[in-house]
Amino acid sequence: MMPAAIETTLEDFFNRHMRGCFDARRMKKMPCQLSMVTLPPEALRPFQWLCHSDRFGLRPTESIQATVLYLFKDTALGGTSFYAPRRPREEIAALFADSTSLSNEAFAQRHGIAPGYMRESNAYFERIGGVPARWNRLIFYDGSLLHSRDIPSADRLSDDPSIGRLTFNGFFVSRRHAA
Numbered sequence: 001m002m003p004a005a006i007e008t009t010l011e012d013f014f015n016r017h018m019r020g021c022f023d024a025r026r027m028k029k030m031p032c033q034l035s036m037v038t039l040p041p042e043a044l045r046p047f048q049w050l051c052h053s054d055r056f057g058l059r060p061t062e063s064i065q066a067t068v069l070y071l072f073k074d075t076a077l078g079g080t081s082f083y084a085p086r087r088p089r090e091e092i093a094a095l096f097a098d099s100t101s102l103s104n105e106a107f108a109q110r111h112g113i114a115p116g117y118m119r120e121s122n123a124y125f126e127r128i129g130g131v132p133a134r135w136n137r138l139i140f141y142d143g144s145l146l147h148s149r150d151i152p153s154a155d156r157l158s159d160d161p162s163i164g165r166l167t168f169n170g171f172f173v174s175r176r177h178a179a
Contacts, residue, residue, distance in 0.1 A: 001033070002032050002033065002034070002168075006032070007030065007032060010030070010032060010067070010170050011027065011030050011172075014027070014030075014065070014067075014140075014170075014172055015027065018065070018140050019172075019174070021140070022063060022065050022142060022174070023063045023174075023176050023177055024063050024065060024172065024174035024175075024176070024177075025174055025175040025176065025177050025178075026174060026175045027172055027173070027174045028062065028173045028174060028175060029173045030170060030171065030172050030173070031170070031171050032168065032169060032170035032171070033168075033169055034071075034166065034167070034168055034169075035166070035167050035168075035169050036159065036161065036164050036165055036166050036167075037077075037149055037151060037157055037164075037165040038157055038158065038159045038164060038165075039157070040154060040155075040157065041115055041116035041117055041154050042115060044115060044116065044117070045099075045100075045104065046098070046099040046100075046102060046104060046107035046108075046113070046115075047096070047099035047100050048117075049099070049107075049113055049114075049115055049116060049117070049118060050095070050096070050099055050113070050118060050124075050125075050148070051081075051082075051083040051118055051125055051146040051147055051148040052146065052147070052148065053143065053144050053145060053146055053147070054066050054143030054144070054171060055143060055144040058144075058173065060176075061175060061176055062173055062174065062175060062176060063142070063143075063144070063173075063174050063175075063176050064142075064143035064144060064171060064172065064173050064174075065140060065141070065142060065143055065171070065172040065174070066140070066141055066142075066143040066147075066169070066170070066171050066172075067138060067139065067140045067141075067168075067169065067170040067171075067172075068080055068138070068139050068167050068168070068169055069136070069137070069138045069167060069168040069169075070133040070134060070135060070136065070137045070138075070167055071135075071136070071166040071167060071168060072133065072135065072163070072164065072165055072166050072167075073135045074156060074163065075132060075133050075134065076152055076153035076156050077133060077151065077153065077156055077157065077164070077165040078117075078119075078132075078133055078149060078150040078151040078152050078153070078165070079130060079131045079132040079133035079134075079149075079150050080130060080131050080133075080139065080141075080147055080148070080149060080150055081118070081119065081127055081129070081130035081131075081147065081148050081149075081150040082127070082128050082129045082130060082141070082145055082146065082147050083118075083121075083125040083126060083127055083128060083145075083146040083147065083148065084125065084126050084128050084146065085124065085125060085126075085146065086121075086123065086124055086125060086126050087123070087124050091124070092124065095111060095124055098110060098111065111123075111124070116154070117148070117149065117150075117151040117154055118148045118150075119148075119150050119151070119152065125146060130150055143171060143172075149165075151165070
């Protein structure tokens with residue numbers, strides 16, 4: 001967990017400047033944390049080969065917004081990319097289910113997705129945009145959008161926070177506006 005002063009500052013900034021950009025009325029909770037991407041592509045599990053959304057467990061009356069603060073200077077460690085599904089909802093749901101239940105080999109064979117960090121479109125998802133990393137850049141986006149860390153040079157990943165892909169991530173779960 002982050003110190004209370006950091007959480008309070010982020011919550012205040014979101015409420016003053018960002019909440020109006022989203023379907024977000026009153027904030028219900030706001031977890032935030034530091035995060036590092038450190039695994040080489042060959043160590044990833046299939047669910048890590050895919051984009052994802054942050055909306056798991058949300059009620060229909062709730063929305064989620066996300067923020068990433070890039071705390072590294074090496075832009076080759078990558079930013080964030082966004083995706084739209086290319087296949088019907090049922091196929092996407094089956095893909096996500098298989099990504100947590102099948103072995104790497106079985107998943108790759110069944111779905112034709114190669115191991116590694118997702119960076120481009122594939123048969124299931126179309127890349128619709130991205131934000132390049134830049135030191136101290138803070139981005140906000142709808143957490144229900146499909147997104148992924150966009151890592152062009154996985155060989156540069158490190159578990160050393162002074163040179164690795166360190167980010168500060170926040171999630172804002174809010175009540176939706178009345179329909």
